[in-house]
Amino acid sequence: MHVSVVGSGYVGTTIAACFADLGHEVTSVDIDEDIVAAVNDGDAPIHEPGLDPLVSVYGGDRLRATTDYDTIRETDVTFLALPTPKNDDGSIDTSIMEAGAESVGEAIAEKDGYHLVVVKSTVVPGTTEDTLTPLVEAASGKTAGEDFGVAVNPEFLREGTAVDDFMEPDKIVVGTDGDGRALDLLAEVYEPLVLQWDVPVFETGPREAEMIKYANNGFLAAKVSLINDIGNICKEFGVDAYEVAEAIGLDDRIGEQFLRSGVGWGGSCFPKDTSAIIQHARDAGYDPRMLEAAVEVNERQPERLLSLLDEHVEAEGDRIAVLGLAFKPGTDDIRNSRAIPVIEGLRERGAEVVAYDPVAAGEMAERFPDIEYAESAAAALDGASGAVVVTDWDEFGTLDEEFDAMEEAVVVDGRRIVERREGITYEGLTW
Numbered sequence: 308m309h310v311s312v313v314g315s316g317y318v319g320t321t322i323a324a325c326f327a328d329l330g331h332e333v334t335s336v337d338i339d340e341d342i343v344a345a346v347n348d349g350d351a352p353i354h355e356p357g358l359d360p361l362v363s364v365y366g367g368d369r370l371r372a373t374t375d376y377d378t379i380r381e382t383d384v385t386f387l388a389l390p391t392p393k394n395d396d397g398s399i400d401t402s403i404m405e406a407g408a409e410s411v412g413e414a415i416a417e418k419d420g421y422h423l424v425v426v427k428s429t430v431v432p433g434t435t436e437d438t439l440t441p442l443v444e445a446a447s448g449k450t451a452g453e454d455f456g457v458a459v460n461p462e463f464l465r466e467g468t469a470v471d472d473f474m475e476p477d478k479i480v481v482g483t484d485g486d487g488r489a490l491d492l493l494a495e496v497y498e499p500l501v502l503q504w505d506v507p508v509f510e511t512g513p514r515e516a517e518m519i520k521y522a523n524n525g526f527l528a529a530k531v532s533l534i535n536d537i538g539n540i541c542k543e544f545g546v547d548a549y550e551v552a553e554a555i556g557l558d559d560r561i562g563e564q565f566l567r568s569g570v571g572w573g574g575s576c577f578p579k580d581t582s583a584i585i586q587h588a589r590d591a592g593y594d595p596r597m598l599e600a601a602v603e604v605n606e607r608q609p610e611r612l613l614s615l616l617d618e619h620v621e622a623e624g625d626r627i628a629v630l631g632l633a634f635k636p637g638t639d640d641i642r643n644s645r646a647i648p649v650i651e652g653l654r655e656r657g658a659e660v661v662a663y664d665p666v667a668a669g670e671m672a673e674r675f676p677d678i679e680y681a682e683s684a685a686a687a688l689d690g691a692s693g694a695v696v697v698t699d700w701d702e703f704g705t706l707d708e709e710f711d712a713m714e715e716a717v718v719v720d721g722r723r724i725v726e727r728r729e730g731i732t733y734e735g736l737t738w
C-alpha cells in the first residue's frame with residue numbers, strides 16, 4: 308500500500324518510518340525543506356529512541372519526503388499529522404489543519420480513484436465533520452463518502468517511547484461514518500500490527516474518535532493530578548505517598564501506572580489538550596470542574612516545591628541547582644516542562660540558578676539564555692546552597708558524594724529519584 312503522511316514532526320516522522328517498516332511505500336510531506344532533506348538523507352529530524360535506525364534504513368528509499376503536496380495523488384491514503392496548538396484563550400487552533408486539509412483537497416482534485424484522508428492529529432469533537440471534510444470537498448470539488456473517504460484515527464504514542472508505542476499499541480481507534488472502503492483501507496494499513504499483537508481495533512464514529520483522544524489524555528492528566536493532590540495531603544501528615552500509591556495501584560480498578568506524584572505534568576500534549584477540551588466544553592455551556600481542578604493542582608506543584616526549598620534556604624543571592632529540564636526523561640523536549648515555572652520562581656526569589664540536564668540544556672538555553680548551564684549534575688551541585696530535582700532522569704538516582712560538594716546539602720526532590728541519606732537535608736514533595 309502507498310501511504311502519505313502530512314507533517315513530519317514527532318508523530319508524522321514516527322508513523323511514517325513505522326509504516327515503512329511495516330512494508331508500506333511512504334511519502335512524507337512537510338513545508339520545512341530542512342526536515343524533508345534530513346528524512347531523504349536517512350536522518351531523523353527529531354530525537355526519539357529507535358527512530359534513527361528506521362529513518363536511516365528507509366529514508367530516501369521506501370520512505371521519501373517532499374514539500375510537494377501533489378505527490379499525495381499517487382498514494383492510497385493520507386494521514387494528517389499536523390500541529391494543533393492552542394490559542395491565547397486556551398482553545399484549539401485548527402488553522403494549520405485547515406490549511407493542510409485544503410492542500411490535500413487540491414492535490415486529490417485531479418485523482419480518478421477513491422482516496423482516504425485520515426485525521427491523525429488531536430482535534431476537538433466535530434472538527435473533522437464540521438470543518439476539515441467541507442474544506443477537502445471545496446478544494447477538490449469531490450464529495451466525501453463517494454469520491455473520497457474521511458476517518459479519524461487518533462494517536463496515543465508517548466514521546467521517548469514513540470516507536471515502541473506505535474509498533475505495539477494498546478488499541479487502534481478508527482472513527483468513520485461507516486464508509487466500508489475507509490475501514491478496509493485502514494485495516495490494510497494496520498494489518499501487520501493487528502496480526503502480530505492481536506491489537507483491538509475500536510471502530511466508532513468520527514466525533515467519538517476525536518473525543519476518545521481527549522478523554523484518554525484528560526483521564527491520565529487527572530490521574531496524575533489526583534495522586535499529586537493525595538500526595539500533598541500525605542506530606543502534611545508525614546505519610547509516604549509512594550507507599551500509598553503502591554498499595555492502591557494493586558487494585559485493578561485503579562491500576563499501578565501514572566501514580567508517580569511530584570512536580571506535575573508537562574509536555575506538548577496534556578497541557579494543550581486539557582485546555583482545548585475545557586474551552587470546547589465551556590463554549591458548549593458546560594463547566595468541566597474535574598479537568599479544571601486537574602489543571603489547577605498541576606499549576607500549583609512547582610510553587611509547592613519551591614516553598615519546601617524556602618523552608619531551608621534563603622534563595623536570594625544563593626546558588627541553586629535545578630536538576631532536570633526536559634518535561635520527562637528520555638527526551639530533549641522542554642515544552643511546558645515544570646522546570647520553566649521552577650526557574651522563574653527561583654529567579655523571582657533572586658537566586659543564582661545553575662541548571663543541568665543530560666540532553667535538554669540547549670533547548671532551555673533558548674528560553675532562559677542568562678542562567679548558568681552546567682556540564683554535569685556534579686558541576687551544578689558544586690557550591691550550591693540548594694538543589695531542586697525536576698526531571699526523573701535515572702542518573703540522578705546514582706548521585707551520592709556529589710552532594711558533599713554543595714555549600715549546603717539541601718535537596719528538594721520533585722520526582723522521588725534521589726536516595727535519601729544522612730548528611731543531606733532531604734525534602735520529598737509528597738513523601
Ligand SMILES: NC(=O)c1ccc[n+]([C@@H]2O[C@H](COP(=O)([O-])OP(=O)(O)OC[C@H]3O[C@@H](n4cnc5c(N)ncnc54)[C@H](O)[C@@H]3O)[C@@H](O)[C@H]2O)c1
Nearest residue numbers: 314315316317318337338339388389390391428429462466
Ligand atoms: N507529540 C506527541 O507525542 C503526540 C502524540 C499524539 C498525538 N499528537 C498530536 O499529533 C499532532 C502533531 O503533533 P506533533 O507533536 O507531531 O507536531 P510537531 O510540531 O512535532 O510537527 C508538525 C510538523 O508539521 C509541519 N507542518 C506545519 N505546517 C505544515 C503544512 N501546512 N503542511 C505540511 N507540514 C506542515 C511542521 O514543519 C512539523 O514538521 C498534534 O495534533 C498533536 O496533538 C502528538
Ligand SMILES: O=c1ccn([C@@H]2O[C@H](COP(=O)(O)OP(=O)(O)O[C@H]3O[C@H](CO)[C@@H](O)[C@H](O)[C@H]3O)[C@@H](O)[C@H]2O)c(=O)[nH]1
Nearest residue numbers: 462463464465466531565566567571572573574576634635
Ligand atoms: O505517574 C506519572 C506519569 C507521568 N507524569 C508526567 O506526565 C507528563 C506526561 O508524561 P507521558 O504521558 O509519559 O508523556 P507524553 O509524551 O506527554 O504522552 C502523553 O501525551 C501524548 C500526546 O497526546 C499521548 O499520545 C500519550 O498517550 C500520553 O501519555 C510528564 O511530564 C511526566 O513527568 C507524572 O508526573 N507522573
